[in-house]
Amino acid sequence: MAVEMAMEPDYMRDPRKHHFSPYMENGGTSIAIAGDDFVMIASDTRLTRGFNILSRNQEKVLRLTPHTMMASSGCWADVLTLSKVLQDRITMYSHEHNESMPTTAVAQMLSTMLYWRRFFPYYVANILAGLDEQGKGVVATGASVAQIQPLLDNQVAALNMKGATPPKMTKDLARQLIHDAFISAAERDINTGDGIIIHTITKEGKTEEMVKLRRD
Amino acid sequence: MSILNYNGGCVVAMKGKNCVAIACDLRFGVQAQTISTDFKRVFELGPHLYIGLPGLATDTQTVLQRLQFRIKMYEMREGRRLKPHTLMAMMQNLLYERRFGPYFVEPVIAGLDPNTKEPYICALDLIGCACEPADFVVSGTCSESLYGMCETTWQEDMEPEDLFECISQSLVNAFDRDALSGWGAVVHIIEQDKVTTRTLKCRQD
Numbered sequence: 001m002a003v004e005m006a007m008e009p010d011y012m013r014d015p016r017k018h019h020f021s022p023y024m025e026n027g028g029t030s031i032a033i034a035g036d037d038f039v040m041i042a043s044d045t046r047l048t049r050g051f052n053i054l055s056r057n058q059e060k061v062l063r064l065t066p067h068t069m070m071a072s073s074g075c076w077a078d079v080l081t082l083s084k085v086l087q088d089r090i091t092m093y094s095h096e097h098n099e100s101m102p103t104t105a106v107a108q109m110l111s112t113m114l115y116w117r118r119f120f121p122y123y124v125a126n127i128l129a130g131l132d133e134q135g136k137g138v139v140a141t142g143a144s145v146a147q148i149q150p151l152l153d154n155q156v157a158a159l160n161m162k163g164a165t166p167p168k169m170t171k172d173l174a175r176q177l178i179h180d181a182f183i184s185a186a187e188r189d190i191n192t193g194d195g196i197i198i199h200t201i202t203k204e205g206k207t208e209e210m211v212k213l214r215r216d
Numbered sequence: 217m218s219i220l221n222y223n224g225g226c227v228v229a230m231k232g233k234n235c236v237a238i239a240c241d242l243r244f245g246v247q248a249q250t251i252s253t254d255f256k257r258v259f260e261l262g263p264h265l266y267i268g269l270p271g272l273a274t275d276t277q278t279v280l281q282r283l284q285f286r287i288k289m290y291e292m293r294e295g296r297r298l299k300p301h302t303l304m305a306m307m308q309n310l311l312y313e314r315r316f317g318p319y320f321v322e323p324v325i326a327g328l329d330p331n332t333k334e335p336y337i338c339a340l341d342l343i344g345c346a347c348e349p350a351d352f353v354v355s356g357t358c359s360e361s362l363y364g365m366c367e368t369t370w371q372e373d374m375e376p377e378d379l380f381e382c383i384s385q386s387l388v389n390a391f392d393r394d395a396l397s398g399w400g401a402v403v404h405i406i407e408q409d410k411v412t413t414r415t416l417k418c419r420q421d
Contacts, residue, residue, distance in 0.1 A: 147364025150389040154365070160388045160418055184367035188360075 023123045024049060027191035028060050028073025031148060031178050032129040033156065035169035041129040042178045042198040043071040044213065048191050056194040056215065063206070064090055065100045068130035069199055070110075075123035082122050086110065103130030131201055147188055148181045171200060179211060186213040219320045220271050220342070222247065224396025225257050226356025227268030228387050229326035229337045230370060232379035236335045238266045238326035239387045239403040241356075244273055245396060253399040253420070261287055262297055264328040264406050267307075270356040271321035271342070279319050282310060300327035300336035304346050311344035318342045322355045326406065333408050358394035365390045376405050380414070388418045 013019055027048040032041040043060040046053060054076075061071045062083045070086070072079040089109060093101045101109075107128050114122060155177055158164040167173060178198055186193045193216065198209045224245050229238040244255030257276055258268040261283070269276040286306055287298055298306075307323055319342065326337045339353035340346045347353075352370050354362035365386035374382060384403055391397035401416040 146358075146360035146393070147367070150361045150365050150393050151368050153392065154385055154389040159392065160385060180368050181364075184364055187367050188363040 022120075023075045024077070025123075026054065026074065026076040026079075028125075029145070029148070029182070029185060029189075029192045030060065030071035030073060030125075030127050031152070031181060032071065032127045033152075033169060033174040033177065034129065035171065035174060037131075038171055038174075038200055038202045039069075039129045039131060040171065040174045040178060040198060040200045041069050041071055041127065042182070042196050043073070044182060044186075044192050044194065044196050046192065046194040047076060051190070053194075059197060061197060061199050062087070064106060065094075065103075065130070066206075067100070067201055068103045068106050068128065069201060069206075070106075070129070071127045072124050074125045078122040078124045082113070082124050082126075086113065089113070103128070103132045106130070129201070131203065147185045151181055151184070152177070175200075175209075182211070182213060217247070220322070221357050221396060223271075223273040224357050224394075225255070225270040225273075226354070226358050226362060226387070226391055226394070226397045227257060227270045227324045228352065228354045228362050228366065228383060228390075229268065229324050229339075230352040230366065230374075230379060230383050230386075231335045231337055231350065233373040233375055234333065234335065235376045235379060235405060235407045236326040236328065236337055237376075237379045237383040237403065237405045238268055238324065238337075239383050239401055240268050240270065241387070241391050241397045242400040242402065243396070243398050248395070250399065256402055258402060258404065260411075261303065262327070262330075264330065264408075264411065265298060265300055265303060266326050266404055266406065267303070268324040268326075268355065269321045270324070272319075275319040275321045279310070279321050279323070283307070286310065297330045299329055299331075300325055300338075301329075303327070304338045304340070304348070307340055308344040308346055311340065311342065315343055324353050324355050326404075328406060328408065357396045358390050361390035361393050362386060376407055376412075380405050380412075384414075384416055388416060392419060 030043040045057050047055040047058040061069050063069055090101050153159045158166045182196050193213045195213050196211050200207045224243055227240045238258055240258040242253050244252040257270050259280055260266055303325055322342055323340045337353050338346050338348040352366045369382050369386055387401055403414050405412045
């Protein structure tokens with residue numbers, strides 16, 4: 001609530017007052033879906049400021065290690081700084097331990113790093129996705145979360161369906177869900193659009209797919 | 217805290233093949249406190265004409281009473297049943313009369329034309345701006361979630377059984393993510409020859 005008020009758009013503030021906010025909302029929506037032996041993470045490529053578009057082509061998923069990726073959105077300045085610092089810490093870990101940092105360790109470190117800034121937070125919404133041979137879970141975050149989250153509850157977790165069990169998550173099903181969720185979100189949310197990049201991580205490696213969204 | 221979020225609640229309506237569906241949740245609360253779990257906000261105004269009135273609960277009741285009065289006067293004078301499109305026009309007038317001290321409801325209308333049996337849906341804002349889309353309309357505290365669900369699951373020309381599944385899943389999964397809506401749902405499927413009303417039980421929180 002306090003952060004939202006600090007970031008209210010200029011047409012909502014009293015024009016007679018000076019106002020400085022260290023934060024800015026730059027939009028962005030991400031989805032991550034995990035399967036038994038893969039993880040898929042996708043993010044839209046639009047960067048906004050108020051009703052304006054800053055970029056139609058901004059990659060928001062960061063490759064941290066060969067088997068971990070992170071999608072970040074929110075205040076783009078904080079996204080850049082956080083990802084820079086995180087990448088450096090991960091590199092230092094691999095120098096000290098002579099192995100790349102496991103996904104669970106990255107998650108724990110990210111949590112600590114964010115809490116260090118408890119009283120002047122990074123205004124960043126993160127999803128960390130990676131391979132640890134760990135199974136189910138779906139997370140959505142960012143601008144269109146209200147539109148997308150109930151869809152994932154219903155289709156991935158099979159909530160509110162009598163007698164249904166959660167489907168075995170395959171790459172095709174995950175890709176189709178991500179695709180449909182973003183197409184729908186782009187219809188109804190002004191901050192989502194232009195395109196999405198879907199990253200898939202498996203034991204064999206990573207693949208990337210670019211899907212176009214409506215540009216209005 | 218917006219006045220439209222004081223009591224909570226939501227309504228959704230969808231068009232199908234020769235049928236329409238309208239559904240609402242059953243929660244009535246005062247901010248975080250739930251007072252009742254059987255507060256319907258969809259009302260029958262004619263054999264195939266339903267209106268949903270989500271928003272401030274006191275205005276839900278008042279607008280319904282004033283509307284019922286106007287409809288009875290209309291049907292007495294005109295000697296015929298109200299068409300859905302005419303109900304929309306009546307609501308626009310009722311709401312705009314209070315332009316600078318509005319009723320805090322954002323109505324949703326669903327029905328079949330009494331003569332042509334054409335399906336009709338529309339949504340209005342609290343001061344009477346109406347829109348009549350071809351697919352679905354949503355209103356209430358979880359309207360964004362409802363937009364996301366409906367946009368993905370709605371298809372054109374769904375039969376009544378499929379429309380029921382679609383509208384039920386859209387509503388229930390959307391209000392499960394909203395603290396101010398839920399505690400059960402009522403779904404009406406309006407076809408040419410009958411109206412089927414079902415009550416859904418879901419997570420009670």
